[in-house]
Amino acid sequence: MCAAIPRVDTRTRVVIVRHHLERFRSSNSGRLAHLALPNSELVDYGGREPAQPALPRDGAWLLFPEGAEARVAPTPPPRALIVLDATWSQARRMYRKLEALRGLPTLRLPDDTPLAAARMRESPGAGRVSTLEAIAAALRLLEGDAAADPLDALFAAAVTAAGVLGRRTG
Numbered sequence: 001m002c003a004a005i006p007r008v009d010t011r012t013r014v015v016i017v018r019h020h021l022e023r024f025r026s027s028n029s030g031r032l033a034h035l036a037l038p039n040s041e042l043v044d045y046g047g048r049e050p051a052q053p054a055l056p057r058d059g060a061w062l063l064f065p066e067g068a069e070a071r072v073a074p075t076p077p078p079r080a081l082i083v084l085d086a087t088w089s090q091a092r093r094m095y096r097k098l099e100a101l102r103g104l105p106t107l108r109l110p111d112d113t114p115l116a117a118a119r120m121r122e123s124p125g126a127g128r129v130s131t132l133e134a135i136a137a138a139l140r141l142l143e144g145d146a147a148a149d150p151l152d153a154l155f156a157a158a159v160t161a162a163g164v165l166g167r168r169t170g
Helices: 029-036 088-097 131-143 145-169
Strands: 013-019 040-045 060-063 080-085
Touching: 013 029, 013 088, 013 131, 029 040, 029 080, 029 131, 029 145, 060 131, 080 088, 080 131, 131 145
Parallel strands: 013 040, 013 080, 060 080
Antiparallel strands: none
16 A cells, blocks of 8 residues: 555645554555545544544644535635544544544535445445545645645555455455
8 A cells, every 4th residue: 555655745734633442454545645635643542541632723723524515715724724533423422532622613514525445434425535645635625726736546455456356364
C-alpha cells in the first residue's frame, strides 16, 4: 500500500480523532488519510485513560452527519476540519463525550454522497462512508477535485488490497 499513498497538500488542516479500537484494524482508513495529508494530525482517543484531546477551536469545523447538508463550501471556509475515525456507534459516543467538539459548527455531507462500489466495511446507511471517503468528499467541497481525487484513488487501492489480503488469509 505504501506506493499507492499520494501526497495531497491542502489549505485545510485535517485533524483525525481516532477511536483507540481503530488503531490496529486493517480496514482503518483514517490512518491512510493521515499518511496522504501532510497538513493533518492523528489524535488517538479512548482506552484505559480517555483523556480529552486538545483540538483546534479557532476556525475549526466538525465533519459529522448532523445539521443541514452542505452542498457548497461555507464562507469563510474552515481552517481546520475535525473528523471522528470510528465505527458509527463509537463516533456517536465520541461526539457526545468530547468536550472540545461542543459548539463547533458542523459540516454535514449530503446523504446522496456517492459510495464507492467496493467497500472495506459495510455502510450502515445513506451518507455513511468511510473516514477516507468522508475526508475526500469534504475536501472536494472545500478545495476542489485536485484535493479529493487522489484520496478517492487511495481508497480504491485500499479496497483492492483488502480484497487481496482477505483472499490470502481467508
